[in-house]
Amino acid sequence: MSGESTVSSLGEVEVLRAIAERMPPPPPGETWGGDDTAIFPCPGPHLLFTIDMLVEGLDFDLAYCSGEDVGWKAMAANVSDIASMGGRASRAVTSLSLPPGTEMGLVSGLCDGLVAAATEWEVGLSGGDLSGGDQVTLSVALLGLLDGPGVHRSGAREGEAICVTGSLGGAAAGLRILRDDSLATVNAADRGRLVTRQRRPRARLKEGDALRRAGVTAMIDVSDGLAIDLSHLCDASRLGCSVDAATLPIDPALDGLDRNESLELAVIGGEDYELLFTIESDRIEDARRLLAPTGTPITTIGTIGGADRTLGDRALDEWRTLGWEHLREP
CATH class of the missing domain: 3.30.1330.10 (PurM-like, N-terminal domain)
Structure with a gap:
């Protein structure tokens, strides 16, 4: 003792x-x-x-x-x-x-x-x-x-691009390593970085201010997982979405995993604390320029609008049910 x-x-x-x-x-x-x-x-x-x-x-x-x-x-x-x-x-x-x-x-x-x-x-x-x-x-x-108007979840407009900062799936992979020492194909240096993403997440504070100045129309942080947080944004904006799974910026440390495994970590893993946002397509380069001093990349992953909500070849709601939510029975 x-x-x-x-x-x-x-x-x-x-x-x-x-x-x-x-x-x-x-x-x-x-x-x-x-x-x-x-x-x-x-x-x-x-x-x-x-x-x-x-x-x-x-x-x-x-x-x-x-x-x-x-x-x-x-x-x-x-x-x-x-x-x-x-x-x-x-x-x-x-x-x-x-x-x-x-x-x-x-x-x-x-x-x-x-x-x-x-x-x-x-x-x-x-x-x-x-x-x-x-x-x-x-x-x-x-x-x-706030130095100007805040960016809500509800401001997305039909036909705008859906973008995300940084990379996805790293924090969830770090949790897997901590819990059961899995993901054996990930090398030691990358395993350490993934664990750090889980234990010591980085909030994109400077990036959020830059994106507001770039004219993003809706934004949410990816804390509960891409599927759940994108659903929140779509619900608030009352729009559908189409996301190309092949474009998702999955943490490069997960390149050696089976594609389905790494995709699942990126889509439903959560706690990456990246910023998911919508923006007019012709303003994406302005956003990249404003984020350049932070070193944080921006990836376009889809389009907001329409009646359906899809991520890859599956409905967004199907992905969402695979994620974890407080108070929901497993």
């Missing part, structure tokens, strides 16, 4: 003190942790506000990820939501629920992961709440800023 202190051996006051010691200080004129609420200047006329929760056993497993990984992913998921609206991340508060036997090393790791991700995307960690529970649960609520 480890001799490390647990949250129940320290109590709430000491745990909160330990957490506070790992948090960065606020900038002049702002109030963060230590008071009943945070205080900071209202930065503009339009704010974005999002929240995301990670629950042990559903969204992460401490058997194959660290506290730092969980803290990073919790922040990244929220920043990705801000990115999908074309905004900039600003201030966040967190809520943490811990079982009594949780060791303080895990708590420290959760804090360090949050701080590292907040630093990466220039987020101010303004405060939070602590409670007990049956499993570790971490929630982040994040404010973002």
Whole structure:
């Protein structure tokens, strides 16, 4: 048995003190942790506000990820939501629920992961709440800023191109490796990179702002998987779609897999946190030019419109039912 202190051996006051010691200080004129609420200047006329929760056993497993990984992913998921609206991340508060036997090393790791991700995307960690529970649960609520009109899921127009940033399937492949050490045909270096895509996802924040300026008409982040998130965009825009499966930018580390296996990882795997968007075809090159400083590629994968929704030779709804959704019975 480890001799490390647990949250129940320290109590709430000491745990909160330990957490506070790992948090960065606020900038002049702002109030963060230590008071009943945070205080900071209202930065503009339009704010974005999002929240995301990670629950042990559903969204992460401490058997194959660290506290730092969980803290990073919790922040990244929220920043990705801000990115999908074309905004900039600003201030966040967190809520943490811990079982009594949780060791303080895990708590420290959760804090360090949050701080590292907040630093990466220039987020101010303004405060939070602590409670007990049956499993570790971490929630982040994040404010973002808009420099212009936000990009909704509902703005797609008939005949526009469907595009996606980066590559798909890498995070899901990383999860497969962590869970059962599968995908033996993937070389060691690529396996490490795929695992990192799962544990430490990258939110496309700069890309989202650039795409908003490029004139994209609808956008969503690929968190639940391409099939599910494309369905959300089509539902909101009340349009069909046609996606050419051969054009999907599947993570190159998966090139050695059977095509059907790699396609499934790309379409229903989730947690890639790429940006899926629609745009007029004659504006795609403008979008590529604006994204060039980020090094992130754009791939055209299909067309929005019509009554049917297809991805390759299958209906989009058929793909969607193969994906995973919270609260849905298997």
